[in-house]
Amino acid sequence: MHAVRLLLASSVDYAGLFPPAKLDMHPTVKNFARYRAGPDAWMLASLIVPVTRFPEFVEEADPYLPKTADVEGDEPWSLSVLVAPASDKIILQDLERIERFNERMEDRDFSRAHGRARIDTIETKAASGKEIDRVLEYVHDDIFAYFEIAPDADPRGLVTVMASLDAGAKIRTGGLTPESHPTPEQLARFLKVCRAAEVPFKATAGLHHPCRHLATDVGCMQFGFLNVFAAGVLLWDNDQMTETEIEEILTEERVTAFEFGPTGLAYRKHFIRFDQIAVARERFAHSFGSCSFLEPLADLRALGLLPVAEEEVAP
Numbered sequence: 001m002h003a004v005r006l007l008l009a010s011s012v013d014y015a016g017l018f019p020p021a022k023l024d025m026h027p028t029v030k031n032f033a034r035y036r037a038g039p040d041a042w043m044l045a046s047l048i049v050p051v052t053r054f055p056e057f058v059e060e061a062d063p064y065l066p067k068t069a070d071v072e073g074d075e076p077w078s079l080s081v082l083v084a085p086a087s088d089k090i091i092l093q094d095l096e097r098i099e100r101f102n103e104r105m106e107d108r109d110f111s112r113a114h115g116r117a118r119i120d121t122i123e124t125k126a127a128s129g130k131e132i133d134r135v136l137e138y139v140h141d142d143i144f145a146y147f148e149i150a151p152d153a154d155p156r157g158l159v160t161v162m163a164s165l166d167a168g169a170k171i172r173t174g175g176l177t178p179e180s181h182p183t184p185e186q187l188a189r190f191l192k193v194c195r196a197a198e199v200p201f202k203a204t205a206g207l208h209h210p211c212r213h214l215a216t217d218v219g220c221m222q223f224g225f226l227n228v229f230a231a232g233v234l235l236w237d238n239d240q241m242t243e244t245e246i247e248e249i250l251t252e253e254r255v256t257a258f259e260f261g262p263t264g265l266a267y268r269k270h271f272i273r274f275d276q277i278a279v280a281r282e283r284f285a286h287s288f289g290s291c292s293f294l295e296p297l298a299d300l301r302a303l304g305l306l307p308v309a310e311e312e313v314a315p
Helices: 003-008 025-037 051-061 090-106 108-114 129-136 156-165 184-197 225-237 243-250 274-283 294-302
Strands: 012-014 044-050 077-082 117-125 144-148 168-172 201-204 213-215 220-222 258-260 264-267 270-273 285-290
Touching (some): 003 225, 003 258, 003 274, 012 025, 025 044, 044 117, 129 144, 274 285
Parallel strands (some): 012 285, 044 077, 144 168, 168 201, 201 285
Antiparallel strands (some): 213 220
16 A cells, blocks of 8 residues: 555545535535545545534435445445533533434434434543543443643643543644644644553644645644644654654655655654554544545645546546
8 A cells, every 4th residue: 555545544534514615514415425435535534514513414415325224335424523512511412412313324214215324433622531521421332532622731631531531632733813723832742642641633624735834824834734644653653752853743844854665654763664554543643624625635646645546536
């Protein structure tokens, strides 16, 4: 398998509903269906949907969901659902709605008529270990929970709780304003703390392009998804990496600094083999939310990191 594909397989959680794309539900689910059936489906993970938009999703996705009476047939759509903050009592109602949704989708008669989707993960915000503990009491065993940590917060206490309760950490890596972007120091510390506790992470926002760059429309430097995932897998393979070394990877602006060779990925003195990249992705660097699926792919191809697709996905 190509090194870049191994690093980025199933890495993009499609967030077309969210800014800056902010598409309506119909084009979002239509896009997801097309990407899922296209030649670049290897890079696609879940569709991100807010729990508050379930009725709209069910209506608009109906024509596109895989419809089969055979539970061993086409895989159901994977959904990652945004729920209320862990501090809000409404989150318990959200979790009940999720359980009912999955139960309905597992009904053979319903799936034959309307198709199949499954909520695999939820995403929420947490500010204390007590909030995390309380929420996880109500999360079904088949669902993995990510708790977003504010970039300026000390992540150590929250991540320690997540480690003991089998949950993941989430960090916001961008937004529509400079203030919504974490500093390299904050992101490096987040990754270092997660690695020390062996807590997997996902990132969201601002990662449309491979390497760190100046986003003129926002007015600040933005991280690249190659920066974040290369830092993640290399850190997983070498937990002695310092925060300064992590920052160097996160702030690298030259794609040529990342060497994708026949046996693995190298960045300066750091190296990780193919087999360990797969382990690091499974156990640590999970995914990133992006409102565009095509932009990351187009950039990778323009940089020569991916071959031109045999069958290009229509815009």
